[in-house]
Amino acid sequence: xxxxxxxxxxxxxxxxxxxxxxxxxxxxxxxxxxxxxxxxxxxxxxxxxxxxxxxxxxxxxxxxxxxxxxxxxxxxxxxxxxxxxxxxxxxxxxxxxxxxxxxxxxxxxxxxxxxxxxxxxxxxxxxxxxxxxxxxxxxxxxxxxxxxxxxxxxxxxxxxxxxxxxxxxxxxxxxxxxxxxxxxxxxxxxxxxxxxxxxxxxxxxxxxxxxxxxxx
Amino acid sequence: xxxxxxxxxxxxxxxxxxxxxxxxxxxxxxxxxxxxxxxxxxxxxxxxxxxxxxxxxxxxxxxxxxxxxxxxxxxxxxxxxxxxxxxxxxxxxxxxxxxxxxxxxxxxxxxxxxxxxxxxxxxxxxxxxxxxxxxxxxxxxxxxxxxxxxxxxxxxxxxxxxxxxxxxxxxxxxxxxxxxxxxxxxxxxxxxxxxxxxxxxxxxxxxxxxxxxxxx
DNA sequence: TGCAGCTCGGGCAAATTTCCCAAGCCGGAT
DNA sequence: ATCCGGCTTGGGAAATTTGCCCGAGCTGCA
Numbered sequence: 001x002x003x004x005x006x007x008x009x010x011x012x013x014x015x016x017x018x019x020x021x022x023x024x025x026x027x028x029x030x031x032x033x034x035x036x037x038x039x040x041x042x043x044x045x046x047x048x049x050x051x052x053x054x055x056x057x058x059x060x061x062x063x064x065x066x067x068x069x070x071x072x073x074x075x076x077x078x079x080x081x082x083x084x085x086x087x088x089x090x091x092x093x094x095x096x097x098x099x100x101x102x103x104x105x106x107x108x109x110x111x112x113x114x115x116x117x118x119x120x121x122x123x124x125x126x127x128x129x130x131x132x133x134x135x136x137x138x139x140x141x142x143x144x145x146x147x148x149x150x151x152x153x154x155x156x157x158x159x160x161x162x163x164x165x166x167x168x169x170x171x172x173x174x175x176x177x178x179x180x181x182x183x184x185x186x187x188x189x190x191x192x193x194x195x196x197x198x199x200x201x202x203x204x205x206x207x208x209x210x211x212x213x214x215x216x
Numbered sequence: 217x218x219x220x221x222x223x224x225x226x227x228x229x230x231x232x233x234x235x236x237x238x239x240x241x242x243x244x245x246x247x248x249x250x251x252x253x254x255x256x257x258x259x260x261x262x263x264x265x266x267x268x269x270x271x272x273x274x275x276x277x278x279x280x281x282x283x284x285x286x287x288x289x290x291x292x293x294x295x296x297x298x299x300x301x302x303x304x305x306x307x308x309x310x311x312x313x314x315x316x317x318x319x320x321x322x323x324x325x326x327x328x329x330x331x332x333x334x335x336x337x338x339x340x341x342x343x344x345x346x347x348x349x350x351x352x353x354x355x356x357x358x359x360x361x362x363x364x365x366x367x368x369x370x371x372x373x374x375x376x377x378x379x380x381x382x383x384x385x386x387x388x389x390x391x392x393x394x395x396x397x398x399x400x401x402x403x404x405x406x407x408x409x410x411x412x413x414x415x416x417x418x419x420x421x422x423x424x425x426x427x428x429x430x431x432x
Numbered sequence: 433t434g435c436a437g438c439t440c441g442g443g444c445a446a447a448t449t450t451c452c453c454a455a456g457c458c459g460g461a462t
Numbered sequence: 463a464t465c466c467g468g469c470t471t472g473g474g475a476a477a478t479t480t481g482c483c484c485g486a487g488c489t490g491c492a
Contacts, residue, residue: 013231017306019334023239024244090233111233118235154471168309168419173447183469190450201417203384209425371438387479400440406481 008033009126012049014040014060014072015088024059024088027115034122043072050076051081056126058085062100070103070156077104084125088118091213093141097132099156107131151211153195159213161188165201166208223282224249228265230256230276231304240275240304243331250338259288266292267301272342273291274301278316278426286319286426293320302341304334310355311414313348316425323347369411375429377404382424385403 009027013036021039023101028034050058058076062069069087076083086107087100091184095109107125109118113133124131132140153158164174175185198204208214227244231237231254237255244250256262266274272293278285283385285303292299302323303316313324323341325334329349340347348356354423370378373394380390391401414420 018475019243019329019331020236020239020327022243022406023236026242027235030242111236113235115235115238140266154391157470165416168416168417168422170416180470181472183473186448186450188470189448193449194451195410200381200384200386202382205418205421206384373439396439397441399442402479403441403482404439405479410481 001151006051006110009057010035010036010037010053010055010123011122012036012038012040012046012053012058012060014043014046014049014058014069016041016061020061028059028119029121031119034119043069046072047075047079047204050080050179056084056121059082059088059122060085062087063087070160071163073100073103073105084128086121086131092135097136097140099159108136109133110135122167151196151207151213154192158188158192158195161185161212162192162204162208165189165192166205166214179213223249225273225338226251226253226269226271227236227338228252228256228262228269228271228274228276229272230259230262230265230285232257232277236277240365244275244335244338248337250335257362259285259291262288263291263295266296273298273338274299275338276301277301277305278307278312286315289316289319289321300341300344300380302337302347307349308355308417309422311428312423313352313356314413315423324352325349326351370408374404374408378408378420378424379429381405381408381428382421 001087011034011113013021013024013028015024018041021041025036025039028036037055038053040046040049046058046060062068062071062073069089073085073087078182084106085104085106086109088109088111089096090111092110092112100108105121106128107119107121107130109131110133112135113121113196117133121131121133154162161174164177169177171182171185171189174180175182178185193199193204196207198207205214225257227250229237229240234257237257241252241255243385245251253271253356254265256265262274262276274287276285278289285305289301289303292301299320300322301320302325303321304325304327305312306327308326316324322335322344323346325337325347326349328351329337333349337347337349376394377390380393385393387398387401387405390396391398395403409415409420412420414423421430
């Protein structure tokens with residue numbers, strides 16, 4: 001375990017964008033005590049890389065193609081409950097944050113955070129503490145006071161499908177990405193509209209956008 | 217006026233995520249000949265930074281809060297037609313690519329690209345060439361086979377229908393509001409998708425939003 | 433005069449949406 | 463242990479929409 005513990009913190013980077021990984025790596029390694037020991041570009045590879053390198057901290061983006069990042073979190077935590085996972089994504093929707101912590105994440109930092117905040121979060125998580133960026137704390141605080149957004153009624157699969165749909169993906173693409181039948185995706189599509197009260201696809205996209213699920 | 221032209225290429229980074237900017241900066245500067253002379257985290261600041269530093273290349277993400285990145289492109293190009301702008305985003309929809317080039321971008325690279333491809337694109341754009349990543353070339357090629365253009369090729373009626381549709385109106389509501397048959401509205405709907413190249417209603421909404429036709 | 437493009441809608445096969453239903457799974461309550 | 467409820471996954475079938483064909487009336491313009 002953590003063979004570099006005496007000299008620093010080992011990190012596994014999981015993000016589907018190569019240049020983004022490259023950037024994180026450079027930012028983290030410039031700190032001196034943080035070492036990126038492995039990278040993965042999808043949820044499926046994440047656990048293999050985790051097992052092979054046993055990093056102190058996993059830094060991962062939950063918006064990836066294929067199995068959702070939430071699944072990757074559960075996957076890793078189920079087999080290695082000691083794993084420390086720091087979610088690092090552009091999304092700041094309360095439902096996603098709660099889902100991530102519920103899945104076993106130790107921290108949640110948005111890409112809007114200052115690099116120093118991210119580095120700080122990595123160290124906090126490595127120490128076994130819970131960490132989140134200021135904007136996430138704010139979102140969670142707001143959320144706990146409010147009656148809840150329309151997206152709160154959605155399960156995580158529904159959230160994932162809505163995200164991809166609002167991002168412009170076709171039903172077939174979503175089905176292929178998530179390994180579901182087209183029929184299932186269609187049913188989710190209908191279910192999401194029912195739950196949120198959206199009458200048209202356009203309203204669904206607007207809802208997803210206003211809730212921060214997707215950016216336009 | 218590119219005062220560093222003899223020694224390298226000056227770059228202005230525009231992205232709303234600080235750590236992502238930090239990462240890009242490090243990746244680009246590790247090349248030796250690329251120098252990030254300024255950063256901006258929103259479209260509004262982008263032109264100010266451009267004017268102040270007159271970079272050889274602007275690398276910007278078009279998915280930002282507030283004014284759209286497309287607006288920033290038009291803004292910069294309108295006042296400095298010599299500007300070279302490389303769009304760097306996670307989106308790979310043909311409509312967005314065409315809108316970006318239509319707005320005056322010189323290049324379009326997705327975040328799925330290898331870092332080397334991004335660096336190469338920056339150099340190409342600096343030389344005044346057009347650049348795009350392989351996946352973008354692919355979606356454009358696909359798109360050109362099925363015809364399709366940008367938003368400004370739409371007629372007045374089509375624009376009006378698109379606006380109402382993207383605003384969340386149902387087909388019946390649009391028909392009633394414009395005193396048209398449902399069938400006619402459906403035909404316009406199809407026609408708009410054909411002309412813009414949008415494959416999905418969601419893509420249509422995104423297009424309308426990025427072009428300022430509707431606000432979300 | 434003629435062509436081109438917008439506007440408006442019909443037609444019809446193919447696809448999707450809209451619901452309803454069921455089965456497996458899991459967590460929590462009894 | 464058992465039941466209940468919710469999530470996930472899909473089948474089925476009717477209703478609706480889509481995709482793409484078409485024609486007709488209108489304009490502007492060359």
